[in-house]
Amino acid sequence: MPQVGAPRVRRAGRHAYFAGMLAAMLFCWQAPSAWAAYTLPELMETAMQHNPALGIAAAQRDVAEAAVTTASTYSNPQVEATMGPSRYLTPGGQGDRRNWSVGLSQSLDFPKVREARIEAAEIETRIADAGVELIRIELRSRVKNAFYDVIQRKAVLRMVEGDRNLLQQIRERVKLRVEVGEAPKYELIKADTEALAAERDYQTALVRVNEGKAYLRGLLGSTIPLEYDVEGELPLTYGLPSLDKLREQVAQSPQLSQLRAGIDTAEAKLRLEERLRHPGLTLKAGVEEDPDLRQIRLGVALPLPLWDKRQGPIAAAAAQIRQSQATLSDRALGLQRDMEAAYQRYVIAQQQLAAFENGLLSQAESVLRVAEAAYRYGERGILEYMDAQRTFRAVRKDYLAAKFDYVSSMLEIERLLGTELLEVKP
Template sequence: MCNIIFSWVLCGLTLFMLNCSVLAAGGGYTVADIQRMGLQANGLLQAARSQVDIAQAGVTSASAFPNPEITFMAGPDSPRLPEIDTGPSSMQRQVTVSQPLENPWVRRARIGAAESGVEASRANLEQARADLAAQLRVHIYEFLLRRGLAEMESDIFNLMGEIQRRIKLSVESGEIARFELIRADTEVMTAASRKEAALLNTERARIALLQLTAGTLPAEFDVIASLSDPVELPSLEMLRTELPATNPEIQRLEAEQDRARLRIDQERASVLPSVDILYSNYQDRQFTSNTAGLSVRIPLFYQRRGEVDAAVSDAARVRETLDYRRYEIGRLLESAWQAMEIARRRVEMFEGGIVKEAKAALRVAEAAFRLGERDFIEVLDTQRVLRNARSELLQAQFELQAAAAEIDRLRAHYPQE
């Protein structure tokens, strides 16, 4: 008895390990798994991360102090008068050190503008992540949609094949005319064509997912998800409240607005006089001279009016763009929410009765056809009604998931890497 139990346990562990190995080799992946894989491997995100690094390097550059300048000059004296009057010739050397004193208001504004550039780059990266995650989610459910349509067309092809065999037997026995068999052959070929097209569309959707994940998915992967997955989102009022604080594009434009404002401060502070500290050491055969002073550049004739006006205009452009995009993104949220609600009602309508009634009608038509009470045309009509209903249901389920993905994109909600 113990040996039998041990054998069963060993078999169970073996099957578990085999299932785990199948999943690891490319079996099933959840929607979040595929999104994470795409976010880690996509080259466009790597480029966006590099932009953040570049912006952070810009902060380092903006925080640097100006370097001093050292000038060294040397050369012989060439007397123009007799040596008895000037003394013997000698070598002279001069070293001059110049250190700019940076305007603190210019420095503060420049560093602040660079830091705002970092925030804008991070918002760009967040936008790229949200866009890619939403795109992956839509493509995943499009793959499930294509696969569901392919399964539906396969069922129809099998049904048409069964009816064709029954009609062929009836024709051979002389019960019905050969014309019915020709019609059945045509319907089988049409169903086979639709089935082949649906399978090819499924492969196209699979290839699109492989492309978005940069080939990190195995070629024969499977998705652990369904078009009927529940969609759970906050209420519309909560989404309206949180959207301005979470939408990456609004955050980027706000960072650009801060950068434009600080650029105005920088240009206006640049009008103030700039000062350099000077120190000079002069030596010749007879004398050593140490002098210090200041060099002041006074903006007397040109006070950077053009640069200030350009900065003001750029700030106005960013502010107007921000106001418009806030309004537009709010409308996009409303539109996506309405699309989601419409798709949800369509799903409920088809799942609630239309598909069930169409299936029941097809079963009745098939039974009547087998008993000889109905002809082939009625089976075809009920089959087409069911096909249309199933197609509409699958399309409505996909539209529901796509609308939810758009809402998550707008609020930058996605699985983290």
């Protein structure tokens, strides 16, 4: 008895087949070989030259250098001039003659105050330098991670594309067997379902590749074209030092160096605030002339710390030191914790890679071959064969994910320590 759903299944399978062929043609028409292909060193150089974050950090360093110039500059002198008529109140005075005066004053900081102000400004430049270095480290890590992420997604795309093509071939063979009466029609339904799932996985993988490339381009600025490709491979030949050696390197992290410079800045500001209780003096000189007298005056003015002894600014500067020290301790513990967690992820990924390469991949492939042979000889049905195919695909996807986790965990440790663990070779 003919089944009512059979023509619909054939049409659905035919539509899926033509849709897959059309997608493959479109992908080949936009073949990455026709696009400009970039290596990791080229992308790193582009990012270091055109990323806006580095421009912001460089501008902040210029601001810090300008602050040093400001702290080293003497204040401008002040000139004061007055004049007006003179009228004597006693008889016999001349009267109605004008008098005038000219005065010059120059404020001078005491040497210790000036040294403390310049020292605080110079330490700020160290913080700005550390900020530039941190931006470089962060950018370098993000570009590497995004680049290897695209490489991994392209590997997944190639894998699912091969699976899609293979399942389409299997579907055609199953369709032929169903048409000649060698297999029941539910096998064609199962093959259609698997082919549609493979097409969905392929389209998803293609979108994920484009998504990863768009994110990578966002780190590089607009200097590379919208359509581009990357070439390279995951650096699986690299490894990490022991955990004890990595712990020793935490103390040299640029993040901690910046925080130590912050403590030095807070201490310099405390010294400055203490010395500003006696900031300096003002030298004064002037000439004053009235109708019958010309006077030349020299003087000095000193502020008296009677009411304002700068107790508030000094207390605030001391609190800033304690805050900076606590921040350094907290960040050191955080770096140690994050580094050890990333190292554990690295060990797990390393063990997973060893498990895949020492048996899981070959076992899954052997099971697939046995299931395929059994299906061809009629010893097993299409369901067992499809299950074996699905298991093999899952194992390969997990293997690719483990490879990326291995590299990603090393990149995280590299970012935390601020060192070059995965060398970028030109």
